[in-house]
Amino acid sequence: HTVRGLAADLNVSNPAITRALDRLEELDFAKREADPKDRRSVIARRTPAGSTYLRTLSGYLNEASKQAKK
Secondary structure (H helix, E strand, O other), X not given: OEHHHHHHHXXXXXXXXXXXXXXXXXXXXEEEEEEOOEEEEEEEEEOHHHHHHHHHHHHHHHHHHHHHHO
């Protein structure tokens, strides 16, 4: 995703996305790289650690949902 596209999709400002990506990069969950097709754009990508975290979080949420339905 581009930073601009994320901001639009999430209906938040570019500075808000930038702050969130700063924190995700500190946690090694995301990284930013220049778009080779458009040097004005920045692409945000998940890192392997970010993918692992999302899988783990998804598992916790699924389990909590199952428990709540009991």
